[in-house]
């Protein structure tokens with residue numbers, strides 16, 4: 001079951017696990033006993049966090065459990081505050097491998113059907129590093145797109161561990177949240193690809209205007 005958390009890209013999964021400090025092996029794209037054990041450890045910690053901070057609807061759970069562990073903590077606390085305010089919110093998207101991001105990028109480009117929904121290629125979004133999530137707000141089962149309920153969710157849900165896309169200067173992305181890690185995306189990408197940590201248990205925040213510069217959501 002845990003093998004399916006991050007899709008079928010083993011290299012991507014090993015980078016997540018190694019950055020989390022759970023995988024001592026090489027990032028070689030080969031599934032072996034060390035990768036397997038790291039997944040079990042990751043999954044156990046995920047269950048501990050869920051037990052401590054509460055669980056949500058199935059879609060939210062599927063997305064939450066594919067985030068890095070400190071992001072899981074931040075997102076669960078966030079969701080609890082938003083739901084306590086009476087907002088019908090779910091996490092509708094979270095971690096995407098580079099391949100999945102590239103597939104999304106091609107939508108609406110190069111003659112492909114659909115609307116363009118991202119400006120980021122693989123490795124250009126914090127979703128690719130398992131530290132970002134997108135919120136969907138619903139009313140009577142219908143997905144809401146107007147700004148007001150998203151502003152309200154941020155008002156009640158944010159804390160110092162989280163950065164919100166609605167605070168960006170150039171392009172406001174109200175459904176978008178991410179773990180504050182105090183690093184530029186190029187630094188996060190370098191560390192992720194090397195399997196080095198890019199977040200702490202207590203991650204510092206960064207100036208949102210600065211951190212959003214040159215970065216696609």
Ligand SMILES: [Zn+2]
Pocket residue numbers: 127132133134175176177217
């Ligand atoms: Zn997003």
